[in-house]
Amino acid sequence: MRPYLYIAKVRMLSALAYRFDVLSSIVIQCLAVIASCFFWIAAYGNQQAALGVTRDQMLTYTVMSSTLACLLTMNVENRIAASVQKGSVALDLLKPVNIFGIYLWEDIGSVAIAFLQNAVPLLLIGALFIVAPVPASAAHFLLFILSAAFSYMINWLIAALFGMWSFRIVRIFPLLCMKGHMIRLLSGSVIPLWFFPQWLQTVLSFLPFRYIYQLPLSVYIGILSPRETAAQMGIQFIWILLLGCLFFEIKKGVTRHLLVQGG
Amino acid sequence: MPLIKVNDLVKEYTVIKKGKGLKGALKSLLHKEKEILRAVNHISFSIQHGEIVGYIGPNGAGKSTTVKMLSGILSPTSGEILIDGLSPQKDRKRVVQNLGVVFGQRSQLNWDLRLGESFELLKRIYRIDDRQYQENLAMMDAILEIHKFIHTPVRQLSLGQRMRGDLAAAMLHSPQVLFLDEPTIGLDVDGKQAIRKFVKEINRLKQTTVILTTHDLGDIQELCSRLIIISEGTIVEDGSLSDLIDRIAPYRILHVELYEEAELPIHPLAEKIRQDGTAAVYRFDKKKVTAAQLIEDLSCFCKMKDFRLEEARIEDIIRAAYHKKEKLEGV
The missing domain is CATH 3.30.70 (Alpha-Beta Plaits)
Structure with a gap:
């Protein structure tokens, strides 16, 4: 455990090395969250509620979605793609640790930093200018934390699975780009899925994406009944198991076909 | 028992053949023509504890491919590798715990951290205990004088300093085997000398077995008690430099x-x-x-x-060996 914790710490130290990067990302995220909140304010108009969700709940949903997005930023896919392309994956493999362990703990280090650097300022800006993003109750908050942790695992496993493609395909960035947009659109992170047509909602309930954003956010604003919450978090957990099995299965074969670029 | 044993090792790469020009590039998008390249072709050797072996050959001969297979990064197509009785592919974590690797062309140091912080990370990764860590650090400092730049961020180090940092990093966990892949590439005369001194010292003090790939004749003459020469994927020579000179010239x-x-x-x-x-x-x-x-x-x-x-110049002798010539002409 000790080496992995230190890997996370090193990641935090490196994240703090570039100050301009930090400041610019805060500014960009705050602008983005303010813009999407104004979109919802305009969309609601004089209405107090739409499809059973009040305007304030919707704004809380939006602010929390952006906050969650900072915390769910995964580096694993780009990390693998870049190190395969540059050949530095060789150096990762020379360490007596699991290479996916390195990638996971680097990402966990990034989350800790993103929480302080991005999530906290975003929540403050949201609370000051839009709406205080308070959870429905303390119980809802705790369930949200658990569900968000599950989201992290699903999101990380999907990212790692996509990242593993780059052991086979050298240029993977277009694929990663497509994946990013798919998650943004189909997970309810920008527009909640209850605004989508019924047939699409049915299709999406069989895919893992909605369990990344929509589920924890819906739990947070308290629009799900206890039964719905339990059922959906159960499905969320099943997705972790499914993706986890797939991950370990593919991981076994993947390093065997490793391409190390350059002399 | 030899420390490193390589038996009938083969590595093949599949490459996609691309046609010439735009037409060829478009054609290869639709129809892939595959070609199998054999980078390493049935090589066998064994290396004893404490040897310094120069593993040399022209560019593209299969040196780096062999080193990568020895260190468990690449899997061989066929054949067997044993390092201290373990296969680097099957027991990667246990083998690399006993291995130090330095690539002259890439660094294992963390770009954003100070050199000392990179060492601290390695200390955790290799689970080095404090006493051993301090001892090794002191020894590396005595040979490489790293204290002068241990608090400098790695991205600000000169190539010579970075190389010394990389060598120290590779030895912190007291590996029995050290692979150096072109360690003196791009270094000035002082830098090269520092690296050669380092190799000799760790071999003397810790009996570290060193395998060195290099194109530098100075490295070969000063360091290698034994040369394994590889050309087009096969071993063409295995012996000492003086034997080689006696035979070829x-x-x-x-x-x-x-x-x-x-x-x-x-x-x-x-x-x-x-x-x-x-x-x-x-x-x-x-x-x-x-x-x-x-x-x-x-x-x-x-x-x-x-x-x-x-x-006969060493350079000509080595070149004759690369081209599998039995005798050097001219001289």
Whole structure:
């Protein structure tokens, strides 16, 4: 455990090395969250509620979605793609640790930093200018934390699975780009899925994406009944198991076909 | 038992053949023509504890591919590798715990951290205990003088400093085996000297087994007690440099200059190649006759003004070995 914790710490130290990067990302995220909140304010108009969700709940949903997005930023896919392309994956493999362990703990280090650097300022800006993003109750908050942790695992496993493609395909960035947009659109992170047509909602309930954003956010604003919450978090957990099995299965074969670029 | 044992190792790569120009590029998008390249072709060798072995060969001969297979990064197509009895592919984590690797062209140090912080990370990754860590750090400092830049961020180090940092990093966990892949590439004379001193010292103090790939003749002459020469994926030579010289270039050339023109005799143990007026050239086998003996014999016949001995250049010998030539021509 000790080496992995230190890997996370090193990641935090490196994240703090570039100050301009930090400041610019805060500014960009705050602008983005303010813009999407104004979109919802305009969309609601004089209405107090739409499809059973009040305007304030919707704004809380939006602010929390952006906050969650900072915390769910995964580096694993780009990390693998870049190190395969540059050949530095060789150096990762020379360490007596699991290479996916390195990638996971680097990402966990990034989350800790993103929480302080991005999530906290975003929540403050949201609370000051839009709406205080308070959870429905303390119980809802705790369930949200658990569900968000599950989201992290699903999101990380999907990212790692996509990242593993780059052991086979050298240029993977277009694929990663497509994946990013798919998650943004189909997970309810920008527009909640209850605004989508019924047939699409049915299709999406069989895919893992909605369990990344929509589920924890819906739990947070308290629009799900206890039964719905339990059922959906159960499905969320099943997705972790499914993706986890797939991950370990593919991981076994993947390093065997490793391409190390350059002399 | 040898520390490293390689038996009948083969590595094949599948490459996609691309046609020429835009037309070829478009064609290869639709129809892939695959070609199998054999980078390493049935090689076998074993290395004993404490040896310094130069693993040399022209670019593209399969050196780096072999080193990558030895360190568990690449899987061989067929054949067997054992390092201290373990397969680097099956027991990667246990094998690399006992392995230090330095690539001259890439660094294992963390770009954004100070050198010392990179060492701290390695200390955790290899689970080095405090006493051993301090001891090794002190030893590395004594050889490489890293204290001068241990608090500098790695991205601000010069190439020579970075290389020294990388060497120290590779030795922190006291590995038994050290792979150096072109460690002196791009370094100035002082930098090269520092690295050679380092290799000799760790070999002497810790009996570390070193395998070194290099194109630098100085590295080969100063460090390698044994050379394994690989060319086009197969081993063409395995032995000491002096044996190689004796075999490929057994002759020395003696240039003689006389005060006045005189016909020089034919010596029974040396071949007279030519004579132009006062200058003559002899070729002799250094195992059959010494230069001193030859000069003494010749000076009985005439008055010598000057002489000069010529030996085959190491560079030419190595090149002859790369091209699988049995004897060096010219000399």
